[in-house]
Amino acid sequence: MADALWILVANSSRAKLFATDERAEKWDLREEFQHEESRTFSRTLLNQPDNPNAGSLHKPQPENEPDARQQLEHDRFARELAARLERGVNDHAYDRVVIAAPPGFLGLLRKHISKQVHQRLMLDMRADYVNVPIRELPERIPLS
Template identity: 60%
Template sequence: MADKLWILVGNASRVRLFSADEKGEDWNLLEEFRHDESRAHNLDLQEQRDNPNAGTLHGPPPETEPDGRRELEHDRFARELSQRLDRGVDHHTFERLIIAAPPEFLGRLRKALSKRVLQRLVLDLDADFSNVPARELPNRVPVL
């Protein structure tokens, strides 16, 4: 049986995925995701770069611009999360989705989401609850 609701809470480097019943009660942690590259300094990321073909065909690769490599890592993490949500749709494991993330990462995540996932998105919050203890989240994230 499908969880009625999934709640994705986090930022560009750490995300927790919860399930809840149709009333938004009984939150259960399903998975935690970490993307340490999103927290690294640009100089460190440039030294770790292993893909010389990264970037665009129209100008310098984004990783050579200030904060460019970090932005690429944020996009990579958003795509990883999007793929996980797509698998949830494929397996019919949720019907509704709530996302809480800081505005910049929330925008990246929304761009990465498939139409199938976006159809299940009932609420997105511009808020970083990544450091809020799990037991407090139900009081901070409104469930429709």
């Protein structure tokens, strides 16, 4: 049986995926995600030439823009989370989804979520709740 609702709280380097039923009384932590490269300073990333995410054929090389390498990592993490939400749709694991993330990262997530995930999007919030204790999240994220 599918969960009624998934809640993804994320920022550019960490995320937590919760599930709840239609009453939203109890939130269960399903998965936690970490993307350490997003936490690394841009200069450190630039000094790692062996990084496979260091640009592409269609984008400027990271050396040409100071924060480009870090932006590539943020984008990579957003793609990873979007893919996880897509797998949930394909597995019929949830009916609706809520996403809470800081504005810039929320924009990246919106860019990468599929049409099927978007159709299930009940709410997206511009807020970083990754470090908020689970018991406080229901007060901050309105589900009704």
